[in-house]
Amino acid sequence: xxxxxxxxxxxxxxxxxxxxxxxxxxxxxxxxxxxxxxxxxxxxxxxxxxxxxxxxxxxxxxxxxxxxxxxxxxxxxxxxxxxxxxxxxxxxxxxxxxxxxxxxxxxxxxxxxxxxxxxxxxxxxxxxxxxxxxxxxxxxxxxxxxxxxxxxxxxxxxxxxxxxxxxxxxxxxxxxxxxxxxxxxxxxxxxxxxxxxxxxxxxxxxxxxxxxxxxxxxxxxxxxxxxxxxxxxxxxxxxxxxxxxxxxxxxxxxxxxxxxxxxxxxxxxxxxxxxxxxxxxxxxxxxxxxxxxxxxxxxxxxxxxxxxxxxxxxxxxxxxxxxxxxx
Numbered sequence: 026x027x028x029x030x031x032x033x034x035x036x037x038x039x040x041x042x043x044x045x046x047x048x049x050x051x052x053x054x055x056x057x058x059x060x061x062x063x064x065x066x067x068x069x070x071x072x073x074x075x076x077x078x079x080x081x082x083x084x085x086x087x088x089x090x091x092x093x094x095x096x097x098x099x100x101x102x103x104x105x106x107x108x109x110x111x112x113x114x115x116x117x118x119x120x121x122x123x124x125x126x127x128x129x130x131x132x133x134x135x136x137x138x139x140x141x142x143x144x145x146x147x148x149x150x151x152x153x154x155x156x157x158x159x160x161x162x163x164x165x166x167x168x169x170x171x172x173x174x175x176x177x178x179x180x181x182x183x184x185x186x187x188x189x190x191x192x193x194x195x196x197x198x199x200x201x202x203x204x205x206x207x208x209x210x211x212x213x214x215x216x217x218x219x220x221x222x223x224x225x226x227x228x229x230x231x232x233x234x235x236x237x238x239x240x241x242x243x244x245x246x247x248x249x250x251x252x253x254x255x256x257x258x259x260x261x262x263x264x265x266x267x268x269x270x271x272x273x274x275x276x277x278x279x280x281x282x283x284x285x286x287x288x289x290x291x292x293x294x295x296x297x298x299x300x301x302x303x304x305x306x307x308x309x310x311x312x313x314x315x316x317x318x319x320x321x322x323x324x325x326x327x328x329x330x331x332x333x334x335x336x337x338x339x340x341x342x343x344x345x346x347x348x349x350x351x352x
Contacts, residue, residue, distance in 0.1 A: 056278045057292075057317030061150075063162050065171045068093070068136055078129055080137045082145035083168060091178040093138065093171055097127045097185060101145040101304070104152050111330045113148075113302035115199065117192060120152060124190040131159060131191070138164035138171065142250055142273040147311040148304055151323050154314075157193030163311060166252075166272045173272055200297055200322045202330055206337060209239055209348045215294045216241040217313075219305040220328065227341035231301055232332025236341040238299070239351045242288045246305040249284075249312045251276045281316055292318045299324040299331075 056062060071077045072094055079096040081088050088098040103123050106116035129135065135153060139145035146163045153161045164170065172178070208214055218225050218241040225243045227235030237243070252273045275281070290296065296313055300306035303325040313321045324331075331337050340346030 056275075056281075056315045058315050061162055061311070061315050062165050062275060063136060064165050065174045065176060068138075068164055068171070069174075069176050071136075076133055078127065078133045078135050080127070080135060080149065081168075082137060082139040082149060083141075087140065089180060089182075091180055093168075094177060094179045094181075095183050096138075097183065099123060099127060099149065101148055104149060105302075105325075110333075111302075111326055113304060113325065113329075115152065115155065115325050117156075117194065120156060121190055121192055124156070124192075125188050126185070128185040128188050129158075129190050130188050134160040134162065136162050136164060138167040140168040142247070142308075143167055143275070143311070144246065144304060144308045147308040150314075151198070151303070151307040151310050155195055155198040155323075157195050166274045169272045170274070197320070198322055200324050202324070202326050202334070202337060205238070205297060205324055209338070213294055215290055215296045217244050217288070217290070217296060217298045217306075217309055218242065219244055219246040219298060219300040219309040221245055222343075224301070224328070226343055227339075230332075232328055233335075234332045234339055236332070236339040237328075237345075238331060239338050239340045239346050239348045241299075241340075242290070242345050244284065244288060244309055246300070246308040246312075249275055249281060249308065251280075275312070275315070278316070281312065285313075285316060290318075292316075292320075294318075295320045295322070297322050297324055299327040301328045303327045 068079070079093055081092045081096040081098045082101055083098070085098055085100060092098070104120055105113040106119055108114040108116065135158060137146040137149050143163055143165070146167065150161050150163055216238055218237050221229065222243065222245065223229035224231060224235070225237050227237075229235065250273045285291075290313075296318055298306040298310045298313070298321065303323050306323060306327055310321055310323050332339070338348060338351030340351050
């Protein structure tokens with residue numbers, strides 16, 4: 026048996042604690058909830074892990090052409106319904122059926138990717154947090170990052186053993202119009218609008234009325250991404266521009282924090298996100314969770330409901346406004 030020289034023994038004692046501390050300390054500039062966002066290398070290393078369920082949220086046709094090996098396909102419209110004329114509402118029965126059909130159990134880690142700047146992935150992320158799933162993650166850069174890295178793809182659809190998924194609904198992840206209306210103006214409540222500037226001001230009207238919820242600040246969802254110069258428009262093919270981009274990834278934590286600071290958003294607040302149908306709003310929901318915000322809720326009625334109801338107050342223009350300024 027070999028023994029260390031005495032000076033090396035003492036050097037080991039001095040260095041080891043520091044090394045352990047460094048390993049346990051988050052990387053400087055890392056996202057506060059960095060585990061929620063994984064890269065393609067992390068996913069590639071876990072392709073054969075039965076504890077990981079990979080979900081492809083692209084179109085069925087794109088999925089059939091090629092996908093990450095082992096991934097199941099869940100289009101975004103499969104996890105939402107039109108209820109009382111409002112599109113993309115959470116539907117507990119439909120979501121339960123989909124999660125059961127893809128073989129999900131509460132013990133498995135869900136890893137999601139798409140080809141739309143993580144927007145579809147974010148909607149499923151919010152949905153899974155709403156139903157109480159313990160471990161959900163998004164692939165940074167999605168499908169484009171996977172292809173660019175040169176990892177293998179397949180057209181083979183995996184065999185799936187359906188389950189009876191049990192939902193544990195979390196009321197702290199969802200808010201409806203009536204509760205939100207009753208809480209407008211609360212000092213510790215922040216409302217974030219993830220739509221385009223034109224929708225926010227009311228210049229672009231996609232509902233009976235244009236504008237925003239009183240007190241809401243604007244964080245256009247694309248501002249969280251880097252890697253392209255796509256600008257959201259109301260044109261039907263705007264999403265294709267994003268799909269044509271090389272790789273869209275989340276900006277570094279320092280840049281995202283600066284954007285949040287500009288809006289006076291902090292983790293000690295309760296934050297409500299919305300857009301037109303909680304699609305872009307789910308993207309900002311995920312961004313906030315990634316940046317250490319734990320008290321975040323989605324308003325899935327969003328502007329498709331709020332903007333079409335005459336009994337709910339609205340504000341137009343570039344300023345957040347307040348209930349007293351509303352019409």
